[in-house]
Amino acid sequence: MDERLDPWGSVEVADYERLMKKFGIESAVKYQKKFNDLIYFRRGIIFGHRDFGRIADAIENRKRFAMMTGMMPSGTFHLGHKMVADEIIWFQKKKADIFICAADIESYLMRDMPLDKARKIAIEEYLTNYVALGLKPENVTFWFQSDYKKEYYRLCDIAAKEVTFNELKGIYGELTNGKIISALKQVGDILHPQLKEFGGPRPVVVPVGTDQDPHLRLSRDISSRLQGFNMIPPSATYHKLMSGLQGGKMSSSKPDSYISLSGNPKTESKKVLSAKTGGRATLEEQKKLGGIPEQCVVYEMCFYHLVEDDKELEEMRSDCKSGKLLCGECKKKCSEKLEKFLAEHQKKRVEAGKIVEKILKQK
C-alpha cells in the first residue's frame, strides 16, 4: 500500500498496531513498568520506540546520553505540546544533555511564517512554557535553525550526499525545495549532538509524535552511511496525539480545539464545559447505560494531563461507565482542576523570564 506519514500534513492514526508493523516501530510496553515515573510511559501514551534499549541502558547505568527534539513555531503552546515538554524535562532529570531546536526555517519554508515572528513565538510560547513546566537551564542547548554554529550547517550539507532524490521521494512523496531543506535541517538537528564540537558520539533519543517518524528514518539511515563520524543511529520514542476538544486534531489554528497554556486560565478552562464527551443523549440513558470514557475528550484530558493518581483516574473511569458520574458534574470538576493548574502555571510563566534569558545566552 502506498501510504505515508506526512510530517507537514495532518496525521491521524486510527490503528497504531498497523503503523508499527508497517514502519518497524517497536512496542514500548516493556518500558511501562520500568519507567513508570513518567505518566506517558506508564499509561502507554508513549506506545512505540526505535532503539530505546540504548537509552534505557544509559539511564540505568548512568552512561552519557543526549535528548534532542524540536518544534516548529506555529502559534500558541497548548496541551498537545505539553507532552514533548514533559518528556524533555523527564530526560533532563535522567541526566541527559538537552538539545532543543526552534525550527524557524521550517516554519518559514513550510508555513509562511516570518522569521522574526517565529523567533518570538519560539521564545514566548515554547521556551517560556518549557521553563514554567520545569526545564532547568543546566546542560540545555537551545538554538534557532536560522542562527547556529557552522559545524551544524556543515553537517546539514554533508548529509545531503548520503541520500538520493528518489529515496527522499520514497519517504516524503512529492517534494518541494522547502521539504528537502526542512528534512535535511532536521537531520542536522538530530545528528549534530554527536559531532565532537557538541559532545561526540553517544546515544541520542528523540521524543516526538508519530508524524515525525519519516525524519527519524532518514536520520538513522544517514547516520549509518556517514563515514568518519562514528555516529550511533539515534533512538526515538513516539507518543500518541491528544484529540482536540471537539474530537479531531488539537491544532494551533483552531482555538476551539485546544487549551492554551499561555492563555487566561478562566477562559481556557471554560472550554472544557463544551468539549465532546462520551456521554449519552439523555440523563436517564446515561444513568442506565453509563458513559463511554474511551470516546470522551474530558476523560482523555485527565488521562494525559490532569489526573496523576492512577486510583483517582480508575475511579473516574468506573464511575463514568456505571452511570454514577454524570457529564455535567464531571466536566465541572475537570474544568476546575484545569483552572487551578493553569493559574499556577501562569505564575511560573511570569517567573520564567530570567531562566529563559539564561538559556538563550548559553547557546
Ligand code: TRP
Ligand atoms: N519538524 C518538527 C515539527 O514539525 C520540528 C523539529 C525540527 C524537530 N527539528 C527537529 C523535531 C528535530 C524533532 C527533532 O514540529
Ligand code: SF4
Ligand atoms: Fe466523559 Fe465524564 Fe461524561 Fe464520562 S462522565 S463521558 S468521563 S465527561
